[in-house]
Amino acid sequence: MAKDILILAEHLNGKLADITFEMVGKAKELAAGFGGKAVAVLLGNGVKSLAESIGADSVLYVDDAALAQFNPEAYGRLLAALIQERNPRVVMIGNTSIGMDLAAGLSVMTDLPLIAYVNGLAADGGTLAATSQIYGGKIQAEALPDGEACIVACLAGAFPADTGKGSAPVEQIASPAPLDDLKVNFVKLIEPEGGDVDITQQPILVSIGRGIGGQENIELAQELADALGCAVSSSRPITDAGWLPKTRQVGKSGLTVTPKVYLAFGISGAPEHLEGMRGAETIVAVNTDSKAPIFDVAHYGATCDMLDLLPALTEKIKG
């Protein structure tokens, strides 16, 4: 079986995550090159119908009450056992909140190399070439595993999801490792508190990052948003500092927004931020660093100081 590609199907709250389809689509293309199959692995409880909606070459699923919710310890154990048993050529895991708990540990447990932050994969004459996005999106590194087999952790949004949708023969398998003595216990899911404004519903967002400098400058952004009749959103450091409520955060661990115009002021454009706003219709970036990765996704950009620009723009809008 050493030619197959094993893909961890990711799901939360009864829904498969897009990353699952993105990886499956890519895996089918790669597996065809290696002469193997794209085999999705779904771990959960009552997940047969989810398994049936994955367009891999085949789908294996483990159904166990201990898997009713994601549990890093349970997932790690089962995947380590499956990898040892099936000896896949490549293991694909999302470089997501879930996958980030698993890939690196599995790499140690199974003694397979890991290439993480992957946003490009190609079967280069029978060898897998993986491109990682590192240094906050400023650098790409293309690497080859030293041996044949490896684990890759794939970034969300790197591959198209369409080709991974569909259905495939599904097979329920017995849990390959015991799950009755776990040290990690899931307690509950905590849904976000409803915020004062819903940033996913705004036609314009004034989005600020660490370039805002200090809490005292937040009002410059709020004044502009008031003039525009829209809301202020932000990158993660701003909500971590408590300068804005958590519900204003755009990105991987925040919300995904698609406004008509996204004004990104003082945001560097780290991959985790881009994940949440790449789909905006028009992106305008203002950043003093002309090399900031945000300019690679923005439609329009300027390198002036946002602290000068914010009041100037507010004046213009007020007329």
Place this chain on the structure above:
Amino acid sequence: MNIVVSIKQIPNLTDELEINAEGTGLDHDALQYVLNEFDEHAIEEAVLAKEATGGTVTVIGVDTTGELDGALHTALAKGADSAVKITGDFPRGTDSHTQAKLIADAIRGMSPDIVLTGVQAADDRDGQIGPMIAAHLGVPYVGVVTGVQVKEGKAVVHKEYAGGVMAEFEVALPMVVGVQAAHQPPRYAPVSKIRQIAKTAKIDEVTGGAGPRAGSTVRRMFKPESAGHAEMWEGSPEEVADKIATLLAEKGLVKRG
């Protein structure tokens, strides 16, 4: 409560990053190093846990830059009790696999109740060392965590998923945590205090041998060849403001006054 925090310096990402002549790595000579921002949060969460339950905080790092002392002194100024650095003949940008083994070997004997790491660092491509340390020690790992509460023999952690959804886990100690954010913004240590600590504090030194390797080899390192680049607007802030206002007006989102 025996709390260990592992910290790391990474290149300052607001600097220009240059690729070496071979095109396979960064030109490390040209770089300035700063503490990984998630480690600031890991240190804060460790000190908060100590304040809540008592115990000691030990900060540890593999000194790949030769400049780790400053980061260790800062952690001591913020409330850590002792500092350890692993020294050896490591190249800058040493892979995660090697470092994880070195750290796991160094902390095994400390019998930590809990090990806190930053959730990730932006400078390596072979994954996070938190889960690797956990695997070497044979203890559980939970990452992307924004709050840790330690009680007798266990920790309650909040892990973030997308869209602000979180999961609460209760974990039997010992464990390793990947800290995304402390439940309070990291405290500030006055420079005068750091200076004073630098004069008196003792950093324990452990010599590390060679570890395993990443298991992959970089063939080419390059700056992203983006599909597009923003059309850049030159001019003063007033001129740029005018361009933005015009754009918004063209889209019918504001009236052009």
